[in-house]
Amino acid sequence: xxxxxxxxxxxxxxxxxxxxxxxxxxxxxxxxxxxxxxxxxxxxxxxxxxxxxxxxxxxxxxxxxxxxxxxxxxxxxxxxxxxxxxxxxxxxxxxxxxxxxxxxxxxxxx
Amino acid sequence: xxxxxxxxxxxxxxxxxxxxxxxxxxxxxxxxxxxxxxxxxxxxxxxxxxxxxxxxxxxxxxxxxxxxxxxxxxxxxxxxxxxxxxxxxxxxxxxxxxxxxxxxxxxxxxxxxxxx
Numbered sequence: 255x256x257x258x259x260x261x262x263x264x265x266x267x268x269x270x271x272x273x274x275x276x277x278x279x280x281x282x283x284x285x286x287x288x289x290x291x292x293x294x295x296x297x298x299x300x301x302x303x304x305x306x307x308x309x310x311x312x313x314x315x316x317x318x319x320x321x322x323x324x325x326x327x328x329x330x331x332x333x334x335x336x337x338x339x340x341x342x343x344x345x346x347x348x349x350x351x352x353x354x355x356x357x358x359x360x361x362x363x364x
Numbered sequence: 365x366x367x368x369x370x371x372x373x374x375x376x377x378x379x380x381x382x383x384x385x386x387x388x389x390x391x392x393x394x395x396x397x398x399x400x401x402x403x404x405x406x407x408x409x410x411x412x413x414x415x416x417x418x419x420x421x422x423x424x425x426x427x428x429x430x431x432x433x434x435x436x437x438x439x440x441x442x443x444x445x446x447x448x449x450x451x452x453x454x455x456x457x458x459x460x461x462x463x464x465x466x467x468x469x470x471x472x473x474x475x476x477x478x479x480x
Binding site: 285286288295296297298299300303341343345351352354355356357 | 398406407408410413455457461466468469470471472473474476
């Protein structure tokens with residue numbers, strides 16, 4: 255089993271749609287979790303950290319379920335500019351090492 | 365916020381030559397930096413962990429004699445691709461963790477290497 259697994263997609267949704275991505279992780283001792291966004295031929299950029307109680311940033315909501323070992327990202331009212339690959343990132347129990355999922359590709363159409 | 369600068373952004377070189385890529389943390393000290401490689405339509409793959417003042421830790425399958433890493437200061441790590449071949453053409457990205465518990469990873473803007 256991979257350390258961090260994501261559905262590769264692509265998710266093809268119309269503008270205004272709500273879309274959700276899930277990510278599962280295998281190490282129950284993982285400390286912290288993040289969602290990154292990567293545009294084509296660019297470096298990943300931090301979208302948001304994921305907190306135990308869940309957190310929201312505008313149209314984006316992140317949730318963590320430690321019991322089931324998954325995190326989720328919900329995007330409401332999708333915009334064309336949301337088209338990108340979304341990477342789930344997990345920091346291991348050792349502290350520094352971060353493991354990336356393979357990413358979920360989102361395409362928002364007019 | 366924390367900034368990581370990577371240079372050059374792109375480089376084209378001939379087969380057999382060596383290429384050096386620099387990664388700098390601009391406003392924080394990074395005892396650890398990471399080097400990733402990404403082939404088209406594939407995920408980021410960790411190549412090695414660069415530790416200031418000591419040897420880098422390489423991931424399985426990454427040749428340490430081909431990908432030389434030097435982390436001579438708390439703000440600079442370099443990756444040298446030695447005797448580059450066309451199959452080394454890829455997107456190389458460095459990153460660093462800023463101080464603080466649960467701090468995220470900050471990425472350089474990446475280096476697109478093309479070996480002809």
